[in-house]
Amino acid sequence: MVDFGAEIATRTLPLSGAHGGSSVARLELAAPAERISLRVVAADVAALSAALGVDLPTRPKTSASANGRTALWLGPDEWLVIAEGTGDTGSALVEAASKAAVPHSATDVSHRNTAIIVSGPGAAAAINTGCPQDLSLAVFPVGACSRTNLGKVEIVLLRTADDAFRVEVWRSFSTYAFGLLAEGARDAAL
Amino acid sequence: MLLIHCPYCEEERSELEFRWAGEAHIARPDNISAISDEEFAEFFFLRNNEKGLTYERWRHIHGCGRFFNAARDTVSDKFLMTYKAGLPKQPIPAAAKAEAIAEEKTIETWEQTEGDAR
Numbered sequence: 001m002v003d004f005g006a007e008i009a010t011r012t013l014p015l016s017g018a019h020g021g022s023s024v025a026r027l028e029l030a031a032p033a034e035r036i037s038l039r040v041v042a043a044d045v046a047a048l049s050a051a052l053g054v055d056l057p058t059r060p061k062t063s064a065s066a067n068g069r070t071a072l073w074l075g076p077d078e079w080l081v082i083a084e085g086t087g088d089t090g091s092a093l094v095e096a097a098s099k100a101a102v103p104h105s106a107t108d109v110s111h112r113n114t115a116i117i118v119s120g121p122g123a124a125a126a127i128n129t130g131c132p133q134d135l136s137l138a139v140f141p142v143g144a145c146s147r148t149n150l151g152k153v154e155i156v157l158l159r160t161a162d163d164a165f166r167v168e169v170w171r172s173f174s175t176y177a178f179g180l181l182a183e184g185a186r187d188a189a190l
Numbered sequence: 191m192l193l194i195h196c197p198y199c200e201e202e203r204s205e206l207e208f209r210w211a212g213e214a215h216i217a218r219p220d221n222i223s224a225i226s227d228e229e230f231a232e233f234f235f236l237r238n239n240e241k242g243l244t245y246e247r248w249r250h251i252h253g254c255g256r257f258f259n260a261a262r263d264t265v266s267d268k269f270l271m272t273y274k275a276g277l278p279k280q281p282i283p284a285a286a287k288a289e290a291i292a293e294e295k296t297i298e299t300w301e302q303t304e305g306d307a308r
């Protein structure tokens with residue numbers, strides 16, 4: 001078999017080259033990242049937290065970060081774990097999770113998703129163009145996260161700062177999401 | 191926009207995040223291979239489709255992904271209560287029921303606006 005090794009494979013982000021935003025909401029592409037979709041029952045959460053080096057949050061709409069990894073609560077037994085950077089082959093997150101000697105499911109979704117960073121004083125307004133959630137700081141504080149809608153597509157939203165959000169979106173929906181956010185950013189500046 | 195309280199997310203969310211999932215509390219027969227075709231049809235296909243108070247399954251599909259149960263008034267569209275999947279049928283709190291009935295009296299029904307009664 002021909003060896004298509006990691007040294008010759010190059011990947012570009014799904015939205016590579018995209019740029020947009022307005023004077024109040026800036027749109028940028030997040031750097032490539034590793035991601036896993038993690039499922040584990042409540043009784044075994046501690047074992048996975050130890051294996052991943054980040055405490056999996058158990059309260060709805062919360063996230064936790066440690067050791068360059070961020071765990072986002074999506075449901076009572078479901079998390080999205082995002083790690084900075086990306087390995088050329090394999091997934092460090094899957095490998096780390098596999099060290100936990102309890103039943104769980106850790107699926108590598110690094111390249112299923114891509115992420116758009118929305119920042120600036122109009123960031124929440126830009127996202128609210130297509131997202132029905134209350135993004136006021138009292139209800140959706142820094143660190144809050146949720147799976148939700150953006151127009152016709154599903155996203156996972158994480159607030160990284162008072163005026164900044166990470167929008168995780170499936171790669172095949174990403175041009176739609178970027179386009180809608182660009183419209184939202186323009187409307188937020190009106 | 192209709193808001194629905196998700197018992198897993200513990201807050202109200204937009205109806206856009208949810209999907210209806212049919213009538214609730216339909217028990218699968220214990221010995222399904224032993225029942226007659228008529229009994230199977232009753233269990234599998236036939237639903238009450240009640241006008242007024244109904245118990246339904248809903249799914250927070252664009253949120254936590256969970257199925258849960260809801261008591262809803264199909265005339266006013268008002269959600270009287272939601273509770274976690276697996277719990278037995280819950281009684282409707284009296285206050286929610288009274289409020290729904292009061293609301294129903296002012297609701298325009300299809301018969302009033304489109305039907306023969308017009």
Ligand SMILES: [Zn+2]
Pocket residue numbers: 196197198199200250253254255256
């Ligand atoms: Zn929910």
